[in-house]
Amino acid sequence: MTPTEFRKKVRDNEYQKPTAGMCPGYAQTNLIVLPWEDAYDFLLFAQRNPKPIPILEVTEVGSRELQTLGNDIDVATDFPKYRIYRNGKMVDEYLSVVDFWREDLVSFLIGCSFSFEDLLVDAGIEIRHITEKANVPMFNTNIPLKQAGKFSGNMVVSMRPIKSSQIATAVNVTNRLPGVHGAPIQIGNPAEIGIYDLTDPDYGDAVTINENEIPVFWACGVTPQAAVMASKPKFAITHSPGHMLITNISNKDLSV
Amino acid sequence: MTPTEFRKKVRDNEYQKPTAGMCPGYAQTNLIVLPWEDAYDFLLFAQRNPKPIPILEVTEVGSRELQTLGNDIDVATDFPKYRIYRNGKMVDEYLSVVDFWREDLVSFLIGCSFSFEDLLVDAGIEIRHITEKANVPMFNTNIPLKQAGKFSGNMVVSMRPIKSSQIATAVNVTNRLPGVHGAPIQIGNPAEIGIYDLTDPDYGDAVTINENEIPVFWACGVTPQAAVMASKPKFAITHSPGHMLITNISNKDLSV
Structure with missing residues (x-):
């Protein structure tokens, strides 16, 4: 289509x-x-x-x-x-x-970030929420945004579980796409950015994280909605x- | 200093x-x-x-x-x-x-674009206007900008003569710096963008272009001044x- x-x-x-x-x-x-x-x-x-x-x-x-x-x-x-x-x-x-x-x-x-998912797929990386026919899991974080006038708030991120052996590829592929959030903002330490339960996203659906996979976090375009609420x-x-x-x-x- | x-x-x-x-x-x-x-x-x-x-x-x-x-x-x-x-x-x-x-x-x-000049120097590329202790040559072009409200105008470019064998390097180095104009917008055909005399820049000074060199054009931050005038x-x-x-x-x- x-x-x-x-x-x-x-x-x-x-x-x-x-x-x-x-x-x-x-x-x-x-x-x-x-x-x-x-x-x-x-x-x-x-x-x-x-x-x-x-x-x-x-x-x-x-x-x-x-x-x-x-x-x-x-x-x-x-x-x-x-x-x-x-x-x-x-x-x-x-x-x-x-x-x-x-x-x-x-x-x-x-x-x-959906824009870069087919480039990740082309690079041999499975996108779990596509496999599981779910919405991507998204989380509020404790990362403050820079204020401008009336707008402030914290960053929202999307999460994709990626195999350890493929994380470098995922970084390289997305780094070339700054117009769609670019490289991940954090890899592997959800608690550090204020995410304590990966099975309970603030937006979208939870997805399976396998044993050989690390959660990778990208800045998310739902951020403005969190800013609107704030x-x-x-x-x-x-x-x-x-x-x-x-x-x-x-x-x-x-x-x- | x-x-x-x-x-x-x-x-x-x-x-x-x-x-x-x-x-x-x-x-x-x-x-x-x-x-x-x-x-x-x-x-x-x-x-x-x-x-x-x-x-x-x-x-x-x-x-x-x-x-x-x-x-x-x-x-x-x-x-x-x-x-x-x-x-x-x-x-x-x-x-x-x-x-x-x-x-x-x-x-x-x-x-x-002065920001990327020392990275070009690091890559072994001579910056002619620095060698000649002159201001970089800048030219008005015929490339229209996208209008926004009252602002419109044509792009201004800076020009650096680069050896043919080093142009690919110059592109690669500057491509990684989108915050300071990024890769060149045109290489080697000044007339196509409305520049007819490289010895008579609209801003800055003319510089020597040697026989084995091609003029390389980068988008220039003087563009807003041309837009102000327009x-x-x-x-x-x-x-x-x-x-x-x-x-x-x-x-x-x-x-x-």
Whole structure:
């Protein structure tokens, strides 16, 4: 299925699940939509925290269209699932946010680690949550972000168990993709970053960790959602964790 | 001389020249200072044009202090020379801009290709403008930037003549430094990007190009100045081309 065909299914609410492993080769993105009054603070927050918040595109104020990531994308319908936050509290999840759209909204499309998963697979590395048909496990950490205006909070990470013999490869492959979180931020010591139970993720699903595997942590595009909860802007729309936009650009385009 | 010692000389107006080759190993930066009303547009302009405008740090509104690049830096005194623009026209050059400072100004510190020059020297590559004690030659091009709000314009590039046998090395060395413009944007065909006379740069000085050398072009942090002239914000302060801030961080810190 091409990204355009896949997004058609999403737009028609025929696909409502996590997107890991879908349309291999194409970049996926996270989303946060904020009112114009919060846009500068958030753009600066991203500039100061590029590992968890690598911005791939910012829309014009009020627009639901993209330029760089694909010219047939509707930001308000093409993610399988959205969350709406008011004053830092999640209101509910929605399949479309067309009814909530406003002329003062700015959308930030943020690189996603799902983008590098097929490059890891190409390198012979198993992605456990794809094998187990689960959502990637994601965890809040104790790693503070650099504040910008009203935005602050701690980093969220995604975790993949990787065989000890393949960790160096996983680092090298992802290091070349700074636009989708780049190299891991930590390997093998969850307690050091405030994660005490790998079987109980804060977002997504737990996955099996085998004996010869080490948990590897990458900065995660759910970080802005944690920042929204911590910073309480009046209104925000995000994707639902794991339920990404599949863009028209290839992961290779994001490689340096 | 340490960066702190060097900046002391600059602050006392004892050093007023271009900074190429000074304090080897330490990152240098370009500068643009804009009123708050233009800050979002410029930050977005940089996000959309990361090759010429790789932002290393943004100050708090009104502040002349930095956090990441060094905590003993004064943005208004520590560049050897500044330019002030009003409505897109350069007013004059100044050794300090303390007298022009306002509470609504935001400073953008932008990566500089001088940062990678000592890594090129380490790789055995001669940097001609350092050998000739000249400022690096810089040229306006016909390469359009992506617009953001009021900001648009064409890319400015710096040029270094490199031996044919060393161009691959120059690409590899600079490719690892996306924070200071990264790999060249073009090699060997100046007319294609609108440059018709290499002996007549738009900024800086002409340098000798030997027979076995090819002109190699990197995106340049003077680009925001060309954008200022094209986009005419009411007020802007920039560094004078080639007259950079030397920071406390090492070029290695910028490597990926």
